[in-house]
Amino acid sequence: MRHSSWRRAGAVCAALTAAAIALAGCSGSSSTGSAAAASQSTDTSGQTLNYWLWVDNATDQTWQQLADQFNAESGHGKVQLQVVPAAQYLDKLQTALSSGNGPDAARMKDEWIGQFVKAGVLAPLSKKIDAWSGKSSVIDSSWNAGKVPGKSEIYMMPHQNTALYMYYNKKLFSAAGLDAPKTQADVIADAPKLTGNGHYAFDVRGGAGGQDQWAAWMYAGGAQFVDSSGKVTLDSPTGEQVNQSYLDLVKFAPPGSATAAFAQVQSNFLSGTTAMMIHHVGSLAAVRKQFGQDVGVIPVPSQDPSKPSSLQTMSGNVVFTSSKKQELAWQWETWLLGDAQMLKMSTSPQGQLPVTTAVAANAAFTKDDGYQVALKAAQTAQSWPQLNGTTNVVNATWSPTIQQAFGGQSSSAQMLQKLSADLSK
Known part of the structure; x- marks a missing residue:
C-alpha cells in the first residue's frame, strides 16, 4: 500500500530526529536507548501502555481479544490499543512523534525501519532479546x-511474516506440454x-x-540489494541481468500489466488469463x-535451485525511545510471541505466517x-533493505521507474542506477 506522506523523506527524518532529541535526550545512537530501557523498573503494575496499530480486517476482533486477555492477567500493567487506518498510519505516527504525542510502542513494517532508526526514535532491543528465555522459540x-543492513542491532520484534511464492495453473501448463518451472530460465x-x-x-x-513481486524475482535470481556492510549493490552486473x-516478460503479459495493481493481477490469474502469479x-x-x-504452489523460480530466495515482508513491534x-512494552511484545497468542493471531483474518x-x-x-x-x-x-531511502522507493519511485523501463524509455542498467541512488539517500 502506498503512503504518500513518506515521500517527504528528508523532512520526516529531520522532524523525527528533533522529536527524539527533545523527548528522550536521544542522539540517534543505540547506547542511549539501551540506557533508558535499563533504568526502568520491571514493576509495571498500574501502568497503561499506549500501543498503535493498523488492522488488515476492520471487522476482526483478534487484536482486541488479545489485549483483553493480556490486561486480565496479573503481574503487569495494561495495554490500550489505538487503531489507525492503514492509509493514514505512517503520516499520523510521524506527526505524533514529531509533536511529542507519540505512542509508547507500535506495530511496524520491516521496510519502514531504516527511516525510524536514522531518526533515533526506536529503542534497540538486542540486549533484552539475548537475555529473553523465549529467544530460541522464534524462527532465527x-x-x-528488524536490523539495519551492515549492523547487528535489532530494533523490531518479529510478529507476522509473509514470504512470496508462485502459483501456476496446472491445466494451462499441461496444455502447453510443460512442467512446473524450477528456474528463471524455465519461466523465460x-x-x-x-x-x-x-x-x-x-x-x-x-x-x-x-515492487514486492519484482523484489522476489530479483532475490531469486541472485541479485543483492546491499552487501554485508550495508552498501547498495542493486545495480551490479548480476542485478542488471x-x-x-x-x-523481458512484459512481452508475454496481458494488456495493462505494466501499470497493473494487485486486483487486476489476481483477477487475470483466477480467470485463467495468466498461467503464473507471484503472491503469498x-x-x-x-x-x-x-x-x-x-x-500448483511452488517457490519463486530461482537462477540456481540450490540457492533459493524470495522476498519476505515482516510486520513486527517496536518500542520508542521517548516512552x-x-x-x-517489552512485556506486551514478548507476550504476543507466546504459542497460544501466536496461533490465535496467525489463524485469524489478520494472520500471516507465524x-x-x-x-x-x-x-x-x-x-x-x-x-x-x-x-x-x-x-x-530476504526483506527490502531497512535503509533510510527504502520507504520512498517502495511507496513512490519504483512504479514510475520500472514503467519507464517497460516502455523502453530507460535501460535495465539505468533503472537500477535510479533505484540504487534512491535507496542510498
Whole structure:
C-alpha cells in the first residue's frame, strides 16, 4: 500500500530526529536507548501502555481479544490499543512523534525501519532479546527483518511474516506440454509457449504493490540489494541481468500489466488469463476455491535451485525511545510471541505466517502445501533493505521507474542506477 506522506523523506527524518532529541535526550545512537530501557523498573503494575496499530480486517476482533486477555492477567500493567487506518498510519505516527504525542510502542513494517532508526526514535532491543528465555522459540531468520543492513542491532520484534511464492495453473501448463518451472530460465523459455489465444504467461505488475513481486524475482535470481556492510549493490552486473529478464516478460503479459495493481493481477490469474502469479498465502483460499487441485504452489523460480530466495515482508513491534513504559512494552511484545497468542493471531483474518517454530509446526500450517512452501521460502527469503531511502522507493519511485523501463524509455542498467541512488539517500 502506498503512503504518500513518506515521500517527504528528508523532512520526516529531520522532524523525527528533533522529536527524539527533545523527548528522550536521544542522539540517534543505540547506547542511549539501551540506557533508558535499563533504568526502568520491571514493576509495571498500574501502568497503561499506549500501543498503535493498523488492522488488515476492520471487522476482526483478534487484536482486541488479545489485549483483553493480556490486561486480565496479573503481574503487569495494561495495554490500550489505538487503531489507525492503514492509509493514514505512517503520516499520523510521524506527526505524533514529531509533536511529542507519540505512542509508547507500535506495530511496524520491516521496510519502514531504516527511516525510524536514522531518526533515533526506536529503542534497540538486542540486549533484552539475548537475555529473553523465549529467544530460541522464534524462527532465527525472522530477526533479520528488524536490523539495519551492515549492523547487528535489532530494533523490531518479529510478529507476522509473509514470504512470496508462485502459483501456476496446472491445466494451462499441461496444455502447453510443460512442467512446473524450477528456474528463471524455465519461466523465460515457457513464457512464449503459454502466450496466445487470449492467454498470457505472467503479469509483471508495474503498478501499486508490484515492487514486492519484482523484489522476489530479483532475490531469486541472485541479485543483492546491499552487501554485508550495508552498501547498495542493486545495480551490479548480476542485478542488471536479472532485472532485464523480468523486463523481458512484459512481452508475454496481458494488456495493462505494466501499470497493473494487485486486483487486476489476481483477477487475470483466477480467470485463467495468466498461467503464473507471484503472491503469498493471502491468495491461497481464493485460488483453491477457483481451481481446487488444478493450481500448483511452488517457490519463486530461482537462477540456481540450490540457492533459493524470495522476498519476505515482516510486520513486527517496536518500542520508542521517548516512552517511559519501555518495560511494559517489552512485556506486551514478548507476550504476543507466546504459542497460544501466536496461533490465535496467525489463524485469524489478520494472520500471516507465524514466526515461532512451535506454531509453524501446528496442523493449521502443515495441512496445506501452500503454507509449507511459504514457510520453507521464509527460511531463505530476504526483506527490502531497512535503509533510510527504502520507504520512498517502495511507496513512490519504483512504479514510475520500472514503467519507464517497460516502455523502453530507460535501460535495465539505468533503472537500477535510479533505484540504487534512491535507496542510498
